[in-house]
Amino acid sequence: MERIAGFKSSSEGKSNEREGGNNENFDLASGDEHQLHLDGSSSTSRRLHYNRHTPHQIQQLEKLKRERHENAILKQENEQLRLENLAMKEAVKKPVCNECGGQATIPDISIQQHKLLIENARLKEELSNMTSVVNQLSITINNNNKNPTDLNHPTSQMVQLRTNNYGYLHEHASTAIEELLKLGLLNAPLWNKNMEGGGETLNFEEYARAFPHCRLGIKPLGFVSESTRASGVLPMTSLALVEALLNAQRWREMFVGMIGSCDTMEVISNGIGGGSRNGALQVMKAEIQFISPLVPVRVVKFIRHAKQQANGIWIVVDVSVNDGMEGNLTRKCPSGCILHDMPNGFSKVTWIEHTEYDEKLAPQQYRQLVRSGLGFGAQRWISALLRHCEALRATTSPTLTGHLSINTKISLKGLAKRMTSIFCDAVCLTGDQQWDLVADAPGRPRIMARKCMSSLGEPAGGIITSASYSVWIPANHGHLFDLLLTKELRCMGWDVICHEIASKNMIHFPLGQDEISPNCISILSSNETASDMTGSLIVYATVDLPAVSMVMNGEDTSSVALLPLGLCIVPGYGECGTSVGECGSMVTLGFHILLRDLATSNLAIDTINTINDLVSRTVLGIKEIGRSS
Structure with missing residues (x-):
């Protein structure tokens, strides 16, 4: 039987398929295109496609082939790394010195210590990053x-x-x-x-x-x-x-x-x-x-x-x-x-x-x-x-304290404000002054010293010492404040310069609505007092007659030399109560003392002992006043 023209035999088709498979190019296998003429008549053209795989299947096959190849390479690398790891473990067990080639020793660092070192490094890096962001x-x-x-x-x-x-x-x-x-x-x-x-x-x-x-x-x-x-x-x-x-x-x-x-x-x-x-x-x-x-x-x-x-x-x-x-x-x-x-x-x-x-x-x-x-x-x-x-x-106000002019009151207020500021800055070590620490033993006054600065309204020449000390007193802070301002108790108990000043105020300037206000400025020395529920303050300093004259004339008093002393009283705690001020007060004393004969802040032991005795006598006097109340 003759073969119909345009078609290949089955053996030829199979041969072509094998050739296509050997080439491994996954190309589409197709037959020839022919027209059939039967009985002298022409029929419609007809295409026959022999497609073994779709384009998507071809892509998947190519991908699988690449992955197989990559996996084989990774397996080889993994095996090589495993062998290197085993070799390194053996080397660690038997370390060799690089210098002499003999047995070497390494520090005994536990796993936990090693983890801590890693964690510390991580935290340091994190802190550095956060600091840079801030x-x-x-x-x-x-x-x-x-x-x-x-x-x-x-x-x-x-x-x-x-x-x-x-x-x-x-x-x-x-x-x-x-x-x-x-x-x-x-x-x-x-x-x-x-x-x-x-x-x-x-x-x-x-x-x-x-x-x-x-x-x-x-x-x-x-x-x-x-x-x-x-x-x-x-x-x-x-x-x-x-x-x-x-x-x-x-x-x-x-x-x-x-x-x-x-x-x-x-x-x-x-x-x-x-x-x-x-x-x-x-x-x-x-x-x-x-x-x-x-x-x-x-x-x-x-x-x-x-x-x-x-x-x-x-x-x-x-x-x-x-x-x-x-x-x-x-x-x-x-x-x-x-x-x-x-x-x-x-x-x-x-x-x-x-x-x-x-x-x-x-x-x-x-x-x-x-x-x-x-x-x-x-x-x-x-x-x-x-x-x-x-x-x-x-x-x-021209009506309040009418016996003093406004300029006098302004001058007096400026003097008192500077005095209070000097006192507080020395106790707290704030402001622009640089102090040298002399003594600060537990239970003892803190003593500081510095050279005089005459340009700042201080005495010319010498060394200024500052002593401060805080102590608990078993007395209500408001009542203790009133007692300490009593003239008789003040001179007998705690004011170290009370006997050096006049027995009567030369100037009295109340800073409140009436003459008996606890907030006032007086010149018996220069003296400022202030009190409220949060605490009380008494600051004073000796002034000479030229300074008083400057105040009375309403002049600038920034050049007047001041060495303030004083104390601060705040509600405190004691063993008898748990609330602030129930049965006691915290009292802080501050002293400024001029040592004219010294050129440096290196104080002698005798000088330090004298300052300690001064503070101790004052504290004992205040305690005695507190007990008498």
């Missing part, structure tokens, strides 16, 4: 941009903010304003009455629910929180107080004894324009002090932002900025004041103070006092602000 959002210190003629920047370090950080600081301040406003408006259960220091204390559980995200990050290990709120009515407008708070020098003068030093490091914005202080933003640094040599000074760097919330309503907020380079031991969470103008020219102030600090640095007998807010809390700021406003009114 530094990008922070303030960089630039010592090359110092302007020696700028009186507003007395420190050697200047802070220059990178331009791309301004937006972050504005956002940081705006968030702090919102939190401070909520803290000022909300009451219980967020705030609880403070039975010890007055005002209110923050309920931290409610605070965590109301403000779950802290802008300052996680609280450092060992830090504790302290937050208080207090209110008062001041005889000044809200705008006047805002202006004072934005001026570093005026701010320090308002809170003499509380602020050891302060500096405006950079002004980012003076306000929205047109002389308005709305939107003012600046970076500041301050030393906040408690008058005792035992309580560490709080050094804080923060941004201060002022905002006018509405007509007659201002908010001034402080919040810490972390530059990633300073190990500050205090963080200021959103704190500040909310001011409301009143129709009579007064203003209502709500003060909120919220800080985090390392409590371990404070001695045990002061910890509860600080927690209560009497040390650094809102009640102390409000009390100091009220005293300042009363003194300002008494100084500028």
Whole structure:
């Protein structure tokens, strides 16, 4: 039988299929295309395709072939690595010294120690990465941009903010304003009455629910929180107080004894324009002090932002900025004041103070006092602000203390303010003075010394020594303050210069609403007293007749040499009670003594013993007065 033209035999087809398979190219096998002419007639063209695999199947087959080849290579490499690993383990078991070729010894490091080393390396790398991130959002210190003629920047370090950080600081301040406003408006259960220091204390559980995200990050290990709120009515407008708070020098003068030093490091914005202080933003640094040599000074760097919330309503907020380079031991969470103008020219102030600090640095007998807010809390700021406003009114009013001219009162107030500042700075070691430590044994006075600086209103020549000591006295602080001001007890018990001064006040200037106010300035020596529920202060110094004449004439007294002495009384703790001030007071004494015959701060043992005896006699006298009450 003849084959039909155009078709191949089955044997030929099979042969072609085998050839295609041997080539392993997976090409499509197809037959020839022919036309069939049967019975002299032409039929329709017809295509016959012999496709063994689809394109998708071909791709999968190619992929499988590549994977088989790669797997074979990986198996070979894995086997080679396994053999190398075994060889290295054997080499570790029998180490050889590279120098001599003999047996070597290696330190016995356990697996646990090895894991710790790896973990330490990982943590160091993580810390380095986090520090670099923080530094990008922070303030960089630039010592090359110092302007020696700028009186507003007395420190050697200047802070220059990178331009791309301004937006972050504005956002940081705006968030702090919102939190401070909520803290000022909300009451219980967020705030609880403070039975010890007055005002209110923050309920931290409610605070965590109301403000779950802290802008300052996680609280450092060992830090504790302290937050208080207090209110008062001041005889000044809200705008006047805002202006004072934005001026570093005026701010320090308002809170003499509380602020050891302060500096405006950079002004980012003076306000929205047109002389308005709305939107003012600046970076500041301050030393906040408690008058005792035992309580560490709080050094804080923060941004201060002022905002006018509405007509007659201002908010001034402080919040810490972390530059990633300073190990500050205090963080200021959103704190500040909310001011409301009143129709009579007064203003209502709500003060909120919220800080985090390392409590371990404070001695045990002061910890509860600080927690209560009497040390650094809102009640102390409000009390100091009220005293300042009363003194300002008494100084500028022609009707109060009419026997003294306004210029005389201004001169006297300036002298007393400088005296108090010198006393507090020496006790707390703040301000610009550099002291040398002479003695600081436990249970003994801390004695410091430095050369006289006659240009600063000090005696010419010699060495000034400062001695300070804190002691617990079993007497209520207010009652003890009254007893210590009693003239007979003062001369017999504790005032070491009482016999050297006149028996009658040459000048008496009350700083309150009446003549019997506990806040006053007197010149029997130069003497300033101040008292409120957070504590009492008595500071005094001898002055000569030319200085008195300068005061009476209303002259500048900045050149008058002062060596202040005094004491600070705050509510304390005793064994008989658990609440602040129930049965005792913490009394801090401070002395300035001039040693004219010395040229260096190296004091002889006899001199140190004499100073210790002076402090001991004074402490015994105060204790005797406390027991007699």
